[in-house]
Amino acid sequence: MASKPVYVLNGPNLNLLGAREPDVYGRETLADIEADVKAQAKTLGLTVEFRQSNNEGTLVDWVQEADAKGSGLIINPGAYTHTSIALLDALKAASIPKIELHLSNIHAREEYRRKSLTAEAVNGVIMGFGAKGYRLALDAIKTLV
Ligand code: DQA
Numbered sequence: 001m002a003s004k005p006v007y008v009l010n011g012p013n014l015n016l017l018g019a020r021e022p023d024v025y026g027r028e029t030l031a032d033i034e035a036d037v038k039a040q041a042k043t044l045g046l047t048v049e050f051r052q053s054n055n056e057g058t059l060v061d062w063v064q065e066a067d068a069k070g071s072g073l074i075i076n077p078g079a080y081t082h083t084s085i086a087l088l089d090a091l092k093a094a095s096i097p098k099i100e101l102h103l104s105n106i107h108a109r110e111e112y113r114r115k116s117l118t119a120e121a122v123n124g125v126i127m128g129f130g131a132k133g134y135r136l137a138l139d140a141i142k143t144l145v
Contacts, residue, residue: 003071004047004069004070004071005046005047005048005049005069005070005071006041006046006047006048006049006070006071006072006073006074006138006141006145007048007049007051007062007065007066007070007072007073007074007075008034008037008048008049008050008051008073008074008075008134008137008138009051009052009053009059009062009063009066009074009075009076009077010030010050010051010052010053010075010076010078011052011053011054011059011075011076011077011078011079011080011081012053012054012055012078012079012080013054013078013079014030014052014076014078015030015052015054017029017030017131018030018032024103024104025103025104025130026130026131028131030052032131033131033134036131036134036135037050037134037135037138038050040134040135040138040139041138044138044139044142046071046138046141046142046145048138049066056080056084056086056087057086059075059077059080059087059090060086060087060090063075063087063090063091064090064093064094066094066096067093067094067095067096070096071096071097071145072096072097072098072099072141072144072145073091073094073097073098073099073141074098074099074101074134074137074138074141075091075098075099075100075101075118075122076100076101076102076103077100077118080118081100081102081106081113081116081117081118081119082112082113082115082116082117083117084117084118085117087117087118088117088118088120088121091118091121091122092120092121094121096145097123097141097144097145098121098122099122099123099125099126099137099140099141099144100118100119100122100124100125100126101125101126101127101133101134101137102125102126102127102128102133103127103128103129103130103131103133104127104130105127105128107127108128123144124140126140
């Protein structure tokens with residue numbers, strides 16, 4: 001069992017999953033996803049620190065905390081993906097393995113979603129698999145930590 005947790009960070013509006021644009025993001029709530037990720041973590045011998053915030057600065061703080069206290073990081077930055085140089089800088093400064101995750105395939109959506117500022121600073125990106133993507137990301141981070 002890895003002693004340090006894998007941080008799974010979720011950005012703005014992801015607290016509304018299940019009710020928010022279910023055609024795009026699916027019907028699973030963030031609590032469903034957290035339970036699923038934690039069950040998956042158990043089978044992989046990992047522990048997970050699962051969080052959500054609507055605030056950019058809080059997410060920056062948590063990326064820094066993940067680097068100090070975690071073994072790896074999975075992050076769905078939500079809309080900050082497309083806007084946040086602060087989050088990009090925090091990710092660049094973090095030396096733990098990092099995976100960016102999106103429920104939807106951002107390249108198949110509106111033009112303004114097709115550019116990820118944060119992807120530059122991560123080991124890999126998983127997108128387009130809905131809630132299942134969190135499991136895929138955990139499998140991927142397991143190979144990196
Ligand atoms: C998202 C995609 C973003 O463009 C959007 O702002 C989100 C969710 C996704 O998981 O598909 O909030 O990160």
